[in-house]
Amino acid sequence: GAVVSQHPSRVICKSGTSVKIECRSLDFQATTMFWYRQFPKQSLMLMATSNEGSKATYEQGVEKDKFLINHASLTLSTLTVTSAHPEDSSFYICSARPIRDSTKETQYFGPGTRLLVL
Amino acid sequence: SQQGEEDPQALSIQEGENATMNCSYKTSINNLQWYRQNSGRGLVHLILIRSNEREKHSGRLRVTLDTSKKSSSLLITASRAADTASYFCATDAGGNEKLTFGTGTRLTIIP
Numbered sequence: 001g002a003v004v005s006q007h008p009s010r011v012i013c014k015s016g017t018s019v020k021i022e023c024r025s026l027d028f029q030a031t032t033m034f035w036y037r038q039f040p041k042q043s044l045m046l047m048a049t050s051n052e053g054s055k056a057t058y059e060q061g062v063e064k065d066k067f068l069i070n071h072a073s074l075t076l077s078t079l080t081v082t083s084a085h086p087e088d089s090s091f092y093i094c095s096a097r098p099i100r101d102s103t104k105e106t107q108y109f110g111p112g113t114r115l116l117v118l
Numbered sequence: 119s120q121q122g123e124e125d126p127q128a129l130s131i132q133e134g135e136n137a138t139m140n141c142s143y144k145t146s147i148n149n150l151q152w153y154r155q156n157s158g159r160g161l162v163h164l165i166l167i168r169s170n171e172r173e174k175h176s177g178r179l180r181v182t183l184d185t186s187k188k189s190s191s192l193l194i195t196a197s198r199a200a201d202t203a204s205y206f207c208a209t210d211a212g213g214n215e216k217l218t219f220g221t222g223t224r225l226t227i228i229p
Contacts, residue, residue: 006160034217041224042221044161044206046216046217049215091158093161097215106163109153109162110160111159111160
């Protein structure tokens with residue numbers, strides 16, 4: 001159990017377009033999901049914390065108007081990269097924290113989405 | 119930046135040898151976790167050690183935690199080619215539920 005999926009797994013788009021990435025918890029419910037960005041050969045940097053039914057909390061330096069996050073249900077969060085530019089090309093990874101985890105220690109990670117903006 | 123650091127950045131060893139990776143962090147923590155990432159893939163959770171624990175084992179993995187030095191180590195014994203991956207430590211400071219990842223160690227096991 002505890003599987004998190006992301007769709008699409010990779011996407012290529014033209015500069016100026018918007019791209020939506022979905023993160024789903026397949027066999028558990030998650031009130032909290034996290035979005036990370038990872039540049040090649042670098043670590044994961046937290047972008048935002050997504051809470052079901054409320055606004056996302058963005059990390060310092062992350063533009064909330066550029067990276068729109070919607071957490072409409074207990075199993076789905078979406079990240080939309082608006083007006084994407086080549087510098088937004090990166091590996092985007094989500095994680096989800098199960099409601100049943102009372103210790104709040106566990107995050108299950110998705111397989112990631114590779115975004116290439118031309 | 120609150121990001122932790124790991125050393126070495128890269129490590130190549132012969133199959134069968136032991137691999138040790140170190141992680142240092144900056145703030146007080148609730149727990150520290152180790153993850154593995156194969157190239158271009160998501161993260162796999164390996165082991166979690168809480169701040170009141172000093173050592174933990176899971177199969178061929180051994181993790182130590184020294185909160186006075188704000189450091190942790192991951193030992194992989196009897197390495198296999200399939201262990202080739204990047205390894206990241208991540209700290210949970212508690213309260214805000216966020217994980218802060220270290221810079222990672224790229225481990226290559228030579229068959």
